[in-house]
Amino acid sequence: MRGLGTVLALCILVGISTVAGTIAFGRATLPGQPAAARTTPGNRDATEDYGKRLIAQTTEYLGPDVADPKMRFMDSRLACASCHIGAGLEPGSLSLATAITRYPRISPRSATNETIQDRINGCMMRSMNGRALAENSREMVAMVAYLRFLASQDAETGASQKKVHEPAAFKTPNRAADLKNGSLVFEQRCAACHGPDGAGLPAARELVQGFVFPPLWGPNSFNDGAGMHRVLTAAKFVKAKMPLGNADLTDDQAFDVSAYLNSRPRPHKEGLEQDFPDRAKKPIDTGYGPYADPFSVEQHTFGPFAPIEAFYKNAKKPAK
Numbered sequence: 497m498r499g500l501g502t503v504l505a506l507c508i509l510v511g512i513s514t515v516a517g518t519i520a521f522g523r524a525t526l527p528g529q530p531a532a533a534r535t536t537p538g539n540r541d542a543t544e545d546y547g548k549r550l551i552a553q554t555t556e557y558l559g560p561d562v563a564d565p566k567m568r569f570m571d572s573r574l575a576c577a578s579c580h581i582g583a584g585l586e587p588g589s590l591s592l593a594t595a596i597t598r599y600p601r602i603s604p605r606s607a608t609n610e611t612i613q614d615r616i617n618g619c620m621m622r623s624m625n626g627r628a629l630a631e632n633s634r635e636m637v638a639m640v641a642y643l644r645f646l647a648s649q650d651a652e653t654g655a656s657q658k659k660v661h662e663p664a665a666f667k668t669p670n671r672a673a674d675l676k677n678g679s680l681v682f683e684q685r686c687a688a689c690h691g692p693d694g695a696g697l698p699a700a701r702e703l704v705q706g707f708v709f710p711p712l713w714g715p716n717s718f719n720d721g722a723g724m725h726r727v728l729t730a731a732k733f734v735k736a737k738m739p740l741g742n743a744d745l746t747d748d749q750a751f752d753v754s755a756y757l758n759s760r761p762r763p764h765k766e767g768l769e770q771d772f773p774d775r776a777k778k779p780i781d782t783g784y785g786p787y788a789d790p791f792s793v794e795q796h797t798f799g800p801f802a803p804i805e806a807f808y809k810n811a812k813k814p815a816k
């Protein structure tokens with residue numbers, strides 16, 4: 497419900513400011529407020545609090561418009577919280593509540609032992625279309641401290657409060673995605689917030705404050721190496737969380753609209769062919785080769801996925 501409340505508040509604000517003939521409303525009305533105005537129920541310390549602000553209002557600290565050129569670590573104008581809703585606090589799809597407990601671990605994408613810092617930098621370089629932060633930088637230390645705080649808070653939270661309020665998990669339709677239907681779903685269910693051209697709605701004239709409704713494609717969005725650029729990953733998130741506050745799409749609608757987003761132009765990441773050195777571990781919806789199977793880039797991008805799944809299932813059967 498937190499998401500819905502935020503959106504309603506934002507919609508009212510957007511409404512008011514549009515009537516006033518401007519969308520330049522003040523800082524204090526933005527979703528992430530100055531630290532002083534936010535009470536700290538779980539008693540975050542200053543470092544954890546900085547970590548939370550970095551995740552909630554990323555453009556203000558690391559975006560392409562910050563005053564200090566040395567701090568411009570990303571080219572997108574997304575926040576981590578554009579995908580990790582509620583600064584990662586919200587349960588369910590892409591929650592960060594227990595993320596830190598899963599690291600270090602072996603990453604199939606890089607085939608190396610991945611630390612939580614590496615994982616954050618994965619999102620910096622792909623989801624944020626940016627550059628890696630140094631492991632001992634103030635910003636990385638703060639984000640990791642905040643994730644550790646989230647996990648300790650989660651450990652103290654009762655099961656009823658962790659309950660996920662999401663529709664049934666996404667099930668992949670057994671067909672190729674229909675881009676035409678996807679564009680229709682986009683117009684009817686997404687464009688009101690994300691804009692008719694998917695470019696989002698900036699928070700203010702000052703781009704450094706980021707976007708109230710984040711861009712889904714174009715130069716300010718994630719690049720083509722991001723997890724959200726995989727259709728099934730996007731569809732899982734979209735079905736669980738979008739339209740924000742009213743997630744009611746069918747599997748077919750979530751699949752088609754995610755494919756439509758995927759088909760729109762966005763920044764390109766160099767060197768993607770080096771991802772997943774063990775090609776058999778590449779997620780089946782990765783829209784770039786090389787692959788350990790005979791299916792086309794087109795089929796890996798838009799499906800049908802069942803034949804690809806079947807191929808790997810058979811490959812895994814022990815030889816007689």
Ligand code: HEC
Pocket residue numbers: 551554574575576577578579580590592594595596598615616619620623624639718722723724729
């Ligand atoms: C465009 C959407 C998007 C943005 C923006 C984004 N992420 Fe992510 N993030 C993802 C996706 C998708 C995954 C991977 C989920 C999967 O692999 O199934 C992920 C995974 C993660 C994980 C690992 C979670 C786990 O449980 O293993 C961490 C930590 C993380 N992101 C942190 C960040 C941080 C910090 C930022 C900002 C610097 C950020 N992300 C920005 C989409 C995003």
Ligand code: HEC
Pocket residue numbers: 499503574577578579581582681682685686687688689690708709710711712717724730734738739740741745753754
């Ligand atoms: C009521 C406004 C609203 C509607 C309608 C809406 N979204 Fe969103 N969407 C948001 C907001 C706000 C965020 C960022 C999360 C946050 O700030 O809590 C977001 C985030 C996203 C993201 C991740 C960030 C990014 O920029 O890529 C995707 C993908 C997305 N929405 C897809 C969709 C799709 C697809 C639809 C239509 C089915 C849709 N949204 C409808 C408000 C909306």
